[in-house]
Amino acid sequence: MxxxxxxxxxxxxxxxxxxxxxxxxxxxxxxxxxxxxxxxxxxxxxxxxxxxxxxxxxxxxxxxxxxxxxxxxxxxxxxxxxxxxxxxxxxxxxxxxxxxxxxxxxxxxxxxxxxxxxxxxxxxxxxxxxxxxxxxxxxxxTDSVEAKKLLKAMSDYLAAQKAISFGYDANLQVVSNAGQKLGLASSGTVTLGRPDKVQTTRSGGFINVETVFDGKTLTLLGKDINKYTQVEIPGTVDHLVDELKDKYNLPLPAADLLMTNSYDELMMGVYDSKDLGSGVINGAECDSLAFRKDDVDFQIWVAQGQQPFPCRLVITSTQVSGGPEYSVQVRDWKSGDAVMLGDFNFKNTTNAVMVDVKDIKSKLGDMPENFVMGEGK
CATH class of the missing domain: 3.30.1330.60 (OmpA-like domain)
Structure with a gap:
């Protein structure tokens, strides 16, 4: 920028x-x-x-x-x-x-x-x-009233759904010291029961993890290492998202889209908004919306019609050389009675070993252990 x-x-x-x-x-x-x-x-x-x-x-x-x-x-x-x-x-x-x-x-x-x-x-x-x-x-x-209206309609729709499930494909870009962009791809599923139940999976080249939250206890299972940890975080999914992000630096997939106030979370710090017209994601016609903040740009595609669910989200860093991106594309969207809700209780069917969260945290992120974060600038 x-x-x-x-x-x-x-x-x-x-x-x-x-x-x-x-x-x-x-x-x-x-x-x-x-x-x-x-x-x-x-x-x-x-x-x-x-x-x-x-x-x-x-x-x-x-x-x-x-x-x-x-x-x-x-x-x-x-x-x-x-x-x-x-x-x-x-x-x-x-x-x-x-x-x-x-x-x-x-x-x-x-x-x-x-x-x-x-x-x-x-x-x-x-x-x-x-x-x-x-x-x-x-x-x-640009301050597009229509772009903000469409984003707010998506947020209101999501907040009103008592049950949501979808699959997703995500890509996290990092930039090497040599300026090369490297993409880390993963896929998974999300099942949400408001106000306080969620189960997610995420698998990729360096990660294979399942998250289960029953309103009181969060369980994180590293499937490849057959170890799990549990943390008491009683409250809503909104509270869980904040705790994981702020306290443990382990955000849930598409976390901002899971919250009941997703509009407020996404619009925090936005100074520019644009309605870019229509696009097509996975065969669904969408409204393409673009927003700018001081440190990131984000673009979101929202399905048109009676179910304005998010089809794709792309977040681009504007203050890091190379402009790395994080993107998540949604598929198999379901809501309401179409969602098959389980009991959200962790079942240790593989006899995984329970460990402290600090002993498993490095195995639960998108970054492989041989990737080392550079110093801040």
């Missing part, structure tokens, strides 16, 4: 080469522009004198293109504490938003956000690099 400045140019040079025409063309074609020249008081969100002409240009551009929405994202260098830089970047973006509203732009067309020091475009070890990192990112966005 980011377009890095040419490294040979300094922030001063980029600011001196600015023109309103270049900004408009970048927003029109790339939907993004890095703006230099807006200066703030040190460690404050107060715009310094000299910003008026740039702000006037921004307001004029938005008046010339009344269908545009504009997201204003502040960025800082790495001087100071990360938390303070994050807050400062948001405050500065809000200062620009306020200045544009004062120039007659409807606040509904403007969004303010901040990335702090998290997305540098240059080396923070030099004064020149820090100056390049102190910038304002402008992102043109």
């Amino acid at each position: 980011l377009a890095s400045p040419v490294s040979a140019q300094t922030a001063e040079e980029l600011a001196s080469h600015y023109s309103r025409e270049d900004m408009q063309q970048a927003l029109k074609t790339r939907e993004q522009y890095e703006l230099y020249g807006l200066r703030f008081d040190s460690d404050k969100a107060t715009l310094q004198p000299g910003a008026e002409s740039l702000l006037d240009d921004l307001a004029t551009t938005l008046k010339n293109f009344p269908e545009w929405g504009l997201r204003i994202v502040g960025h800082t260098d790495a001087t100071g504490e990360p938390e303070a830089n994050q807050a400062l970047s948001v405050e500065r973006a809000n200062s620009i938003k306020t200045a544009l509203v004062e120039r007659g732009i409807d606040s509904a067309r403007l969004q303010a956000g901040g990335a702090g020091e998290r997305r540098p475009v240059a080396n923070n070890q030099t004064a020149e690099g820090r100056a390049l990192n102190r910038r304002v990112e402008l992102v043109r966005f």
